[in-house]
Amino acid sequence: MNMERREVLKAGSGLGLLGLLVAAGLITPGEARAEWAKAAFDAKSIEDTLKALGAGKPDSSADIQITAPDIAENGAVVPVGVVTALPDVQVIALLVEKNPNPLAASFTLPAGTEPSVQTRVKMGQTSDVYAVVKAGGKFLMTKKEIKVTLGGCGG
Template sequence: MLNRRTLLSHSAKVAALLAGAGLLPQHALAAWNAGAFEGKTLADVAKALGAGAPAESKDVTLTGPDIAENGAVVPVTVSTTLPGVKRLLVLVEKNPSVLAAIFEVSDAVDASFATRVKMGQSSNVYAVAQTADGKMFFATKEIKVTLGGCGG
């Protein structure tokens, strides 16, 4: 009987083998951008993704709790009504790695995603939409954390 940990371990091994053999779709490999995940600010992430300076927009929506009891699992939802969006990002300003998630968007999907992020402390959280022409638009929300989840 497989438990969750064993299943995830086997899945990771299969993915590594497929990637090593060049059998993963190029689109999936293109989504990983180490420079973006190493960025320490919103501007660093934008530069790593080849985008211009981010601008605030009412067409980008971020929802999450005002106060999160546990920073290890903070639920957030990001969405946009902007046309031509190719990526939606979630950033947590005071985390060691600011970029928490990248969602690749196409015309075939609704540009709305729900996820959970780790937060080490109270911080501003950003929802960022990147359009095909390289422009970035964002919304922000301060989320207070009572119990940190990033180990310090």
């Protein structure tokens, strides 16, 4: 499954007219994407990633929790979750500081969605993992160090 197809599929039931246009071949999946944070995923540092996300320098928040193991036995599949009680959450992003491209995942949450996400990330080495949350138009973040005992994306 290629990345463009994933982007179209993740839109789910909200495809409507765009889904019909893609299915009919009138537009490409790339044209159907409303938002694609290519610059953020291509960034090589935490600062550049935050800038590309439009986050600037987010304030630290105790209202955001990262659920992940303190020690990951295999850096290739590290389960990481983010949950917050902040109201009006629009975006949750996961950044892994020492990865070649820090942005590991970005989730756009529709209004009324519970602000909780779970995924697996690849980590090449022990690193801080940042959760960046856009809530009410303001960016906030927290971090957690995860120790990796087997390499995941180094090499």
